[in-house]
Amino acid sequence: MQGKVWRVCIVGSGPAGFYTASRLLKQSASSAALKSKNVRLEVDMLEGLPVPYGLVRYGISPDHPEVKSVVNKFNEMAVQEGTGPGGSGRFEFMGNVRIRTSSSAQTSTSPVRETRQSFQSTDIQWGNSGVRVQDLLKRYHSIVLAYGSSKDRRLNIQNEDAGGVISARQFVAWYNGYPSQIATVKSDEVIDKNSQSQASPDGASDSKSTDPMQSNKEHVMMSTLLKQNSSAVIIGQGNVALDIARVLLIPNPRESLGKTDMPDYAVNALVDSKVRDVTIVGRRGPLNVSFTAKELRELDVICKQHGIQCLVLDADVNEQLEKLKRQSSSTKSKQERGRIRVLEVLNRFQNSDKDIDGNGKASGRSLAFRFFKSPAEINVSKDKDSNKEVISEVKFATTRYTNEDACDQVEIVPNCPAEGIKTNFLIKSIGYQSVGVDGLPFDSKRGRLPHTQGRVLSSAVPDDESNSNGYNVMNGVYVAGWLKTGPTGVIASTMYDAYQTADCLLQDIESDIHLPNDQVPARQDTIQWLQSQIGSRPVTFEDWKVIEDEEIRRGKLLGKPYEKITKTDEILQILHKHHNKVKN
Numbered sequence: 001m002q003g004k005v006w007r008v009c010i011v012g013s014g015p016a017g018f019y020t021a022s023r024l025l026k027q028s029a030s031s032a033a034l035k036s037k038n039v040r041l042e043v044d045m046l047e048g049l050p051v052p053y054g055l056v057r058y059g060i061s062p063d064h065p066e067v068k069s070v071v072n073k074f075n076e077m078a079v080q081e082g083t084g085p086g087g088s089g090r091f092e093f094m095g096n097v098r099i100r101t102s103s104s105a106q107t108s109t110s111p112v113r114e115t116r117q118s119f120q121s122t123d124i125q126w127g128n129s130g131v132r133v134q135d136l137l138k139r140y141h142s143i144v145l146a147y148g149s150s151k152d153r154r155l156n157i158q159n160e161d162a163g164g165v166i167s168a169r170q171f172v173a174w175y176n177g178y179p180s181q182i183a184t185v186k187s188d189e190v191i192d193k194n195s196q197s198q199a200s201p202d203g204a205s206d207s208k209s210t211d212p213m214q215s216n217k218e219h220v221m222m223s224t225l226l227k228q229n230s231s232a233v234i235i236g237q238g239n240v241a242l243d244i245a246r247v248l249l250i251p252n253p254r255e256s257l258g259k260t261d262m263p264d265y266a267v268n269a270l271v272d273s274k275v276r277d278v279t280i281v282g283r284r285g286p287l288n289v290s291f292t293a294k295e296l297r298e299l300d301v302i303c304k305q306h307g308i309q310c311l312v313l314d315a316d317v318n319e320q321l322e323k324l325k326r327q328s329s330s331t332k333s334k335q336e337r338g339r340i341r342v343l344e345v346l347n348r349f350q351n352s353d354k355d356i357d358g359n360g361k362a363s364g365r366s367l368a369f370r371f372f373k374s375p376a377e378i379n380v381s382k383d384k385d386s387n388k389e390v391i392s393e394v395k396f397a398t399t400r401y402t403n404e405d406a407c408d409q410v411e412i413v414p415n416c417p418a419e420g421i422k423t424n425f426l427i428k429s430i431g432y433q434s435v436g437v438d439g440l441p442f443d444s445k446r447g448r449l450p451h452t453q454g455r456v457l458s459s460a461v462p463d464d465e466s467n468s469n470g471y472n473v474m475n476g477v478y479v480a481g482w483l484k485t486g487p488t489g490v491i492a493s494t495m496y497d498a499y500q501t502a503d504c505l506l507q508d509i510e511s512d513i514h515l516p517n518d519q520v521p522a523r524q525d526t527i528q529w530l531q532s533q534i535g536s537r538p539v540t541f542e543d544w545k546v547i548e549d550e551e552i553r554r555g556k557l558l559g560k561p562y563e564k565i566t567k568t569d570e571i572l573q574i575l576h577k578h579h580n581k582v583k584n
């Protein structure tokens with residue numbers, strides 16, 4: 001007997017999207033309730049880029065291949081459940097389809113910790129076009145939004161967009177080969193000549209026609225910054241700041257990064273880099289850093305191995321460590337143990353610099369950690385060659401703990417003159433940021449979709465989030481990943497969190513709770529509709545395997561696992577050629 005097909009759309013193909021999909025497909029196959037109702041689940045995964053895996057491919061540092069290998073699991077699931085030979089047909093990837101996001105966000109100018117939850121956005125990569133989520137809501141029984149955090153948090157100080165100031169997201173995307181969204185070849189010429197005639201009247205199909213030189217400009221900017229500066233300042237003390245410091249300071253990039261998946265253009269630029277000194281500045285104390293012990297230890301090993309001098313300034317780490325040990329309960333929590341381990345490494349750095357001899361800086365490189373400095377001002381000067389304003393100095397207000405016992409919130413020390421650090425290269429590593437979509441609520445205070453256990457609420461909960469009683473759940477709408485938690489968390493936490501969302505969704509399917517659609521179109525119908533919206537056939541998982549094969553082929557020539565193709569145009573061209581070859 002033909003059963004009911006329950007159609008789920010997941011937006012975003014990062015870890016959250018893939019873990020949600022695999023949990024849904026696995027658990028639904030063994031659900032007695034779904035079996036008895038003869039319900040078959042189908043998952044479509046929409047992704048703005050033409051290739052899958054989100055930050056695993058474009059965020060995680062190339063020198064962490066063991067973390068990136070999580071994609072093997074995703075791949076396994078996509079093949080087993082996919083529409084290719086031998087697959088169950090329950091899963092399809094649909095790349096190069098982005099949903100339209102809104103750019104509404106809140107701004108705050110408070111320089112200290114309260115600013116953490118306040119956002120303003122810059123969308124460098126994508127314009128304001130794409131598929132409307134309201135239209136997607138009409139085509140599925142359930143939708144899971146897992147499109148992460150693709151923008152930058154802002155400092156909200158003057159000149160933060162001056163020349164020489166970049167965000168960590170920009171730098172990480174550059175050294176990870178994030179594809180330019182530019183299709184200089186019209187996408188209808190690329191895959192399907194017939195689709196253009198059905199293009200959406202609201203212009204949604206124009207999503208990729210911007211400045212074709214953009215990606216090249218970005219590359220020229222990054223390599224120039226590396227070539228012209230002997231020092232760099234990083235604001236923010238999270239793991240992303242450590243990733244960047246490692247990449248900037250590693251003395252022999254060809255040897256250490258040349259065999260990773262870092263694109264060759266980035267390795268070459270790092271080989272030519274003149275950056276020797278990196279300063280990582282935090283607005284609070286060593287007790288409040290966001291980076292974790294494992295990552296700090298990794299840096300410690302690299303610094304020792306290569307003779308990179310480590311300095312810790314502005315705070316007595318030993319004193320803070322002793323205080324923390326005294327304050328901590330005898331049965332220490334995981335968080336307390338983690339903090340102690342971080343302080344122990346920083347303490348070693350602080351003490352080793354006292355003994356530093358001529359060999360301590362054998363590589364001629366140094367890494368300094370500075371504390372209690374809140375960014376206050378960026379001074380600029382005119383660059384002689386470009387006539388553009390570029391950063392010359394960043395000024396910091398000195399902070400102190402509001403409550404010395406709690407060691408958490410800080411305030412600006414009154415009447416203390418701001419301290420300047422001269423630099424022409426500033427990296428803001430203060431976190432990523434999510435945006436909402438028109439037609440769905442967005443909690444701009446917390447920077448994420450409002451939800452209870454992954455079920456999206458019709459409005460944000462103002463204060464105590466744990467109590468969402470009285471707030472309506474939007475039937476059939478779910479959220480996972482950084483869009484659910486805000487832009488923090490590692491792959492493992494993202495996985496557990498995605499499982500929670502998937503389990504709630506399954507419970508709802510069993511109770512027949514869905515979007516208010518009587519008729520849900522079949523996958524083929526939706527593919528055709530998407531084609532009419534974006535002007536080309538979406539990139540399928542089988543298409544992605546063609547791209548992956550080509551990347552592996554190019555990688556072999558360079559002695560690395562794969563060389564990423566970093567232009568959307570080129571990816572679509574390769575697929576066009578492949579499809580033509582298969583047809584003939």
Ligand code: FAD
Pocket residue numbers: 011012013014015016017046047048049052053054055056059060061064067097098099100101146147148149150172240243432480481482483488489490491492494
């Ligand atoms: P993402 O991975 O960002 O996936 C979101 C997906 O949605 C992307 O593919 C994106 O292209 C897509 N998308 C965005 N907007 C749209 C749209 N409008 N329409 C359609 N699709 C869209 N964790 C670790 O465990 N180890 C590490 O070493 C590590 N390193 C990291 C390094 C960096 C620089 C960063 C930023 C994070 C790192 N993390 C690491 C954390 C890890 O990457 C995240 O926990 C995880 O990627 C979050 O998953 P996600 O699916 O929510 O978001």
Ligand code: NAP
Pocket residue numbers: 111113115116153154155235236237238239240241243282283284288289290291295374375429430431432487488489490
């Ligand atoms: P993060 O951990 O949230 O760190 C952001 C840093 O920026 C904090 O030190 C924060 O200080 C500071 N900051 C925020 N706003 C600021 C402002 N206005 N002025 C000055 N400083 C400001 O973010 P992230 O480094 O981007 O990392 C994101 C997530 O990815 C984290 O969960 C991280 O662990 C994960 N990640 C993991 C790995 C790994 O496992 N190897 C690698 C990279 C990333 P306050 O604390 O004072 O707000």
